[in-house]
Amino acid sequence: MVIILGLRIKFVSIRWKLVSTYLLLIILTLLLIHTFISESIRINYVNEKKVHLLSQGNIIADRVANHNKNSNDMDALLKGYSKEIKSRIMIVNKKGIVLNDAYDVLKGMKINHWEIQESLKGKSIAREHQLKGYGKTLYVTVPIVLNNKVYGAIFISSSLEKVYGNVNKIMRNYLLLAILCIVITGFISFIFAHVIATPIEKLTEGIKKMHQGKLEQKVEIIGNDELTNLAQAFNTMSTKLFQVDQQRKEFVGNVSHELRTPLSAMKLLSESLIYEENVPIKTYREFLKDIASEVDRLDKIIQSLLALVDIDKGKLELNYEVTYVNYLLEKLIHSLKPIAVQKKISMNFVYSEKIQIGLDRVKIQQALTNIIHNAIKYTPEGGIVEVFLYSENGAAVVEIKDNGIGIPKESLPYIYERFYRVDKARSRSTGGTGLGLSISKQIIELHQGEVEVISEVGKGTTFYVRLPKNMNVYS
Template structure:
């Protein structure tokens, strides 16, 4: 090859060299190469089959006119004919004719197409499978959640969804569980509340009915007995009224949550007024109320609501303290908070009752409470009012020794 290149570069190239070059290419590319003279005689044929014969076709004719042409044929087998003119100083001396079968090319295109088709099919199946898996992974928890929501809608509030994984769907399931727990609690409280209200209202109503029936069935009644029965009826009606008033007050506080009428108030004055109002009640039992405060404290509160809250607590102290007892009311400021303590040396609250005393209708001793006219709503009203002021209320008590209620109200609301 190197000798050919050197000869070619010098312009000296022999016939043998051209022939070996043509044979080489023919073999390498799988094509047949012919050199045709101007009078259509085959001077050389790499397949050696048409040597020295005459040949003519459209491509050779065109190339002998000086044009390079190529044409594809698809009769028996697909092939391509190429003819290039041999030119020297713009004159055509002959033609180089190349014919090649295209079957291999088309076969490899077909193979490639088939391979591409199978590959696409494989990709499609893999994508489909992955999509199915993903859909299954996402859809199953959503389906479970939907089922639970539907069950909740039908009234079964005890619904929980299983938590698996750490993705957004698990967060959603967790939020759902929190919501359903809260709903379940609220529903339970609502049922208990309705049950308690019905029970509380039924008790005085039954008493009124019993007393009235007794009066009706007696033909001759002593005027004194008559009066006594009527007095009992009036007291039961009063009790009914008190329950209804307390219930309405609770509903009002719920409703007015956003309508607290804050006023800058001297809390000392408010407490003094309150003690003054309740003094006759305390005097009946010879209970001594002392108010300990060192400075005037002004604070933003809704005075009417706060008075109602403190009245409940102070009247409890009077109610649940023996005769000759003592009640201390303390007022002071501590760490940006106003503290009010109402301390009695009364009957105290048993340890196991302490967690429930702020619950609606809860009374330590129901029978005793009824005697004193208690409905068990007072403390829940007080707590609600104090929380409305962003404050908090705590209780500490020891049976037979006394009870202390501590109220903390923020100085700056």
């Protein structure tokens, strides 16, 4: 049973489907060609025979019409022509009686063939018949005319078996050639089918391995066609999936660590309060303040995850309202300044004009907060973070510039990817999860804006956030 199923799978594979399709097409083509050629050759040969016998019949009719010799001489004449054209020749009078027969069989007998009747009316006829015991036979009749008067007819009976035999011989040769063509076509089609099917089989095998969890699969296909493009797309996809899976695993580990740290701290603080007696009120306040801080940290992580879920599901709706971007940035910088002061970082806000556009104030504030907070986070003590606001090409531009540690060139294409962190050890120590920039970018793009980054390691980073001024807040 297993063997039968294996054979069945083998012979319904794309390789065999392609081979059978090619063979079916070539066989149908050869059959059509066979029918056309055989019929064309037969018609051509028979028509040549008809023309030849009609021509000979006319010659004989002229000789007979002007012949003044006796019957014996006429018999000799007919037998000579009969031998020459390899056909039976008879002379028939107006009553249909055979006057002379090259075979000396029907002489004196009356024959009423339709061809003879038509010739006695002055017509030349050539017609094919199937005679029992003789096979294919051609009847040709030509009227004997003298002084525009019909005196009789020349009747020629010629076998077509040799003609059909020649046609059959030609078609047998054609059949051998056709079989050779089928064999060659089958061999070539099998090679082409193998060339086409092998990449597909490799892709299938790669997909099966990916289904088993082995995501880093590569399919090597040489060429420059659609299958090669498909393989390249598959390789890109597998690489991307592998990276995402690795980032997911790292993220799970990082988030687990981030969640465990505040939970452990809260547990330790709360147990200290529970099990210690006569704890001063001041200590209670300090411990509860630390617990609240850890709760805020947990809430920040959870809010980031929920924001990503909403963006993915298309649930994130923008509540547009006309907003002064200058005021929004001033308020945002004011809220972040205490963090900068702790690191002795100087924060400056510079603008050349007041800009008022339609946007979702809360979400844009969240996006800009992530970027500015990162600038503060990754700028060493005594550094500078500057925020500029200006107009450029019909857009409001928020430029966030720092002189911090910078981002390596090879990491720039990936900084907006979820869970991606340039320096994992540093990010963990600063509490990063690799979600902030991803959320910021998607919020900005939902506003039909764009974000660009320029950075150099050791010199700093500059983010450019461009938001369209002509956004219709009522759409």
